[in-house]
Amino acid sequence: xxxxxxxxxxxxxxxxxxxxxxxxxxxxxxxxxxxxxxxxxxxxxxxxxxxxxxxxxxxxxxxxxxxxxxxxxxxxxxxxxxxxxxxxxxxxxxxxxxxxxxxxxxxxxxxxxxxxx
Amino acid sequence: xxxxxxxxxxxxxxxxxxxxxxxxxxxxxxxxxxxxxxxxxxxxxxxxxxxxxxxxxxxxxxxxxxxxxxxxxxxxxxxxxxxxxxxxxxxxxxxxxxxxxxxxxxxx
Numbered sequence: 076x077x078x079x080x081x082x083x084x085x086x087x088x089x090x091x092x093x094x095x096x097x098x099x100x101x102x103x104x105x106x107x108x109x110x111x112x113x114x115x116x117x118x119x120x121x122x123x124x125x126x127x128x129x130x131x132x133x134x135x136x137x138x139x140x141x142x143x144x145x146x147x148x149x150x151x152x153x154x155x156x157x158x159x160x161x162x163x164x165x166x167x168x169x170x171x172x173x174x175x176x177x178x179x180x181x182x183x184x185x186x187x188x189x190x191x192x
Numbered sequence: 193x194x195x196x197x198x199x200x201x202x203x204x205x206x207x208x209x210x211x212x213x214x215x216x217x218x219x220x221x222x223x224x225x226x227x228x229x230x231x232x233x234x235x236x237x238x239x240x241x242x243x244x245x246x247x248x249x250x251x252x253x254x255x256x257x258x259x260x261x262x263x264x265x266x267x268x269x270x271x272x273x274x275x276x277x278x279x280x281x282x283x284x285x286x287x288x289x290x291x292x293x294x295x296x297x298x299x300x
Contacts, residue, residue, distance in 0.1 A: 110289075120228075120236065120279055122289040135288035169235055177283055178226035180247065182235035 077101040077181045079170045084186030091160050091190070097153040097170030097183055105148040108173040111155050113166035114185075123168070124155060138164075160190045194218050194282050198292035204300040211267040213295045215280035220260045224284035227256055227265045230294075231276045239278075240265065267297070275299055 083095040095111070111123040124144040125133040132144045143156040153170055167185040174180030195218040205211045215225070223243040228236035238247040240256035243263060253268040267274055280292040 119293045120230075120281070120291040122287075122291070125287070125289070133287045174238075174241075176241055176245070177224065178238055178241035178247075178281070179228070179236070180238050180241075182237075184235055 077172070079172065079181055079183035081168065081170050081183045081186040084168065084188045086189045086191065087160055088192050089161060089190055092156070092158045093160065093188060095155040095157070095168055095170075095186060095188070097155075099151045099153065099170075099172075102172070104146075104151040107175075109146060109153045110171045110173055110179065111144065111153075112169045112171055112179070112182075113164075113188075114169070115166040118166075121166070125173070126153070157188070160188075162190050164188060165190045193288055194221060194285055194290050196280055196282055196290050196292035198278075198280055198295045200295060201293070202296045202298060204298050205270050206300045207272060208269050209300075211270055211274075211297055213265040213267075213278055213297070215258075215263040215265070215292050217261045217263075217282055219285075221282040221284035223259045224282060225256075225258070225263050226281045226283065227254075228279045228281065229274075229276045230279065236279065270297070 078100045080098045087093050110125045126144045141159045145154045169185045170183040171179040172181040197216045199214045225243045227240040230236040244256045255266045257264050277294045277296045279294050
């Protein structure tokens with residue numbers, strides 16, 4: 076059974092940093108592109124970052140230069156280092172697998188990040 | 193950036209009735225479009241990819257159609273468990289991957 080379990084969320088002050096983790100199981104982690112998607116309370120879904128099987132990262136303009144995605148295949152783990160956090164980064168952050176057929180075929184349960192003083 | 197626009201924002205439907213949700217892309221995304229269902233407090237769930245292919249385990253009452261810039265998700269006979277928010281997402285031209293703002297399907 077495919078499982079994605081996020082951790083590392085919490086309350087952080089504006090300008091602060093946080094590192095999210097996603098533990099994957101039930102599939103060959105190294106063979107899949109992985110993504111982070113976030114959702115502010117009561118709002119829609121926003122793509123945050125992606126990492127290919129070769130470790131190539133992708134970001135939207137809203138987080139480029141502040142967030143860094145990485146993976147550790149030996150530990151079946153995905154990470155998101157978030158720096159210079161802003162109030163607008165407050166959201167539930169989901170880890171998601173990009174399936175071979177394309178689209179996000181598995182999602183974690185999410186971890187809440189709150190940026191506030 | 194490709195902008196995805198969903199309509200309507202809210203759809204009120206009675207159980208057993210048909211629901212039709214629309215998604216429009218600001219430029220062609222070919223058939224590289226997915227639909228997701230999200231219930232309160234849960235992660236999204238993949239329903240449709242490639243504009244019209246149902247994901248594993250998705251009931252046949254869900255169907256997707258369209259290509260280019262106009263897409264439709266149809267739920268043929270709404271069941272109680274189908275009341276949720278639905279999002280479309282394009283993956284033809286990225287980064288960035290982009291989602292529509294969602295359509296909430298509520299009980300009439």
